[in-house]
Amino acid sequence: MNTSLYISSGALQAYQQKIDTSANNVANVNTPGFKRKDQSFSEILASQLNNQGRVDQEIGRLTPNGVRVGYGTRTGLTQLVMEQGQAISTGNPFDLMIQGKGFFQVGYPSTTAGGADEVRYTRDGNFHLSPNPNKQGSYNLVNANGGYLLDQNGKPIELDRQYEVSIDANGQINLRSKDGSGAPIISAQQVGIVDIQNPHILKNMGGNEFCGGYFRVS
Numbered sequence: 001m002n003t004s005l006y007i008s009s010g011a012l013q014a015y016q017q018k019i020d021t022s023a024n025n026v027a028n029v030n031t032p033g034f035k036r037k038d039q040s041f042s043e044i045l046a047s048q049l050n051n052q053g054r055v056d057q058e059i060g061r062l063t064p065n066g067v068r069v070g071y072g073t074r075t076g077l078t079q080l081v082m083e084q085g086q087a088i089s090t091g092n093p094f095d096l097m098i099q100g101k102g103f104f105q106v107g108y109p110s111t112t113a114g115g116a117d118e119v120r121y122t123r124d125g126n127f128h129l130s131p132n133p134n135k136q137g138s139y140n141l142v143n144a145n146g147g148y149l150l151d152q153n154g155k156p157i158e159l160d161r162q163y164e165v166s167i168d169a170n171g172q173i174n175l176r177s178k179d180g181s182g183a184p185i186i187s188a189q190q191v192g193i194v195d196i197q198n199p200h201i202l203k204n205m206g207g208n209e210f211c212g213g214y215f216r217v218s
Contacts, residue, residue: 014075021078028208035123085097095125098123104124104149105154106143107156119211120147120209126144139160139161140156151190151192152191163175163185
């Protein structure tokens, strides 16, 4: 009787987690850059089979060799589904979209003196201009959470207000004087994109941002 209750309770908990994951996917269906999660289940009996043949794990067993009693199911692997999203025109020249693999890098200043800035990763390319508090007349590109968009070297992108800014399909930043004088300038900064080798191990930090993982610069 107790075994039946454990099996039922475990299954209900696993299905509740599955429902919570699906509900979160539905709630964020219109969130820019959001990647849904797909959750699987694993049968607990399968994990017990690994003990077969290990003498130190067989002490006190009540079933014959080769036979295991299952104890229901549990939540297995939860994976990000990295399918390409739909492109939507917004009219904002600083709204960006990644075609294919990769994540934007956004930085947050350290809250401790001398500490390293925190870097997070996101597919949400909704950025806007924000005055640079450290340099009058210049701006940074920030997201809705206040994170600074980083360049190919991991530095906050800095824009001078005297230039009109455009970003091409490769993430290259191009500058043109607002008074129309002079030739266009190719900025030394470029939007930094990183390719996370295994995005499924990223830690969700909220706000459609992640941290951790191994990556290479695109």
